Amino acid sequence: MMRSSRQGLLAAGPASPARALIGLFLISLVVSVGVGGILNVVFPLSPREVHLVIRSLGVWGPISLVFIVAALIVFVPAPTIPFDIAAGIGYGAGAGTLYVLTGHIAGATIAFLLARRFGRPLLARLVPVRAIVSVDRLAETLGVQLLVLMRLLPLFDFKVVSYAAGLTDISLGKYLGATIAGITLPVLGMVSVGADLTGHPLRAALIVGTFGLFAGVGAAYMLFGHPPRLDNWEVPG
Amino acid sequence: MLIRSTRLQLLGTQPVVWALACVFVAMTATVLAVTVLRDPLAASRRDYLRQCHEQAYDRGVADRCDALAQARYPAADVAGQKIAFGVAAIAVALGTLFVLFYVIRQTGAAARGRG
Secondary structure (H helix, E strand, C coil), X not given: CHHHHHHXXXXXXXXXXXXXXXXXXXHXXXXXXXXXXXXXXXXXXXXXXXXXXXXXXXXXXXXXXXXXHHHHHHHCCCCCHHHHHHHHHHHHHXXXXXXXXXXXXXXXXXXXXXXXXXXXXHHHHHCCHHHHHHHHHHHHHHHHHHHHHHHHCCCCCHHHHHHHHHCCCCCHHHHHHHHHHHHHHXXXXXXXXXXCCCCCHHHHHHHHHXXXXXXXXXXXXXXXXXXXXXXXXXXXX | CHHHHHHHHHHHHCHHHHHHHHHHHHHHHHHHHHCCCCCCCXXXXXXXXXXXXXXXXXXXXCCCHHHHXXXXXXXXXXXXXXXXXXXXXXXXXXXXXXXXXXXXXXXXHHHHHHC
């Protein structure tokens, strides 16, 4: 069985889900653990400090929170965890989740549209047309399922997945639907759990990640338990 | 050789089961970390710190809250808790890999079935 899996992986084309998933996973690790970790050391930001700053902004606090979370997702390869936790401390689980979720959706939409507008033409110049069409068919067949799964699983970077989705031809509606379905529970978990672990954002992320993995296993079994039909997977010669 | 081959076969048979096992390990380790192995004064220290930081910030005075909190609610040895969180982190990473492996195997099977 192992051998046949390896064969499937190696025999797959350039746009196979195996390569797409592994590639995104590795890039996610580099961005979130590598670059994000370095930024966290160079510019340490505690939820407590973020909470105090947001609190001092008064009625502008929620708007600023949404804006900052969205801007972080679009421009900065650093985790939004301190802001998620600060939202929970300042506004409670319900309102805090609403603000953070709005920021995530706004950031995800902007990243997706930026990648679609500027990244896809660049990709067309760098990658053979056949590979791009193959990627598009992959996105059409499995895009929503893969997106939901990658939003749920803890080690996939939110920003990387958002930009990567923009490089495919998946529709904005499907992308947003899958994103909202995938991130609502993790955001609610982070805002709720984080408020009780203000001094340990990484532990909060770990607890939420454990439940995200649990949900991810269930989602993987439901979405991929019966292998999807992959007619017309690759473009003929 | 036979044992190794059987192990590999087991590993490849149901990655989703292995992923669930990782979830179980991660959840157990996390629950232990936040219950049995936790620092008993951590919650009181955290509440005190929150109030202290806010008061210092509002009054514009120097923030000495960490030292005050340590003096009032001394921290216990939390090595066990750190180990439990470490185990949970490894289990989460492994579980994610097993889910990936499962998805790759399922979609790979579909791609082969197509051919």
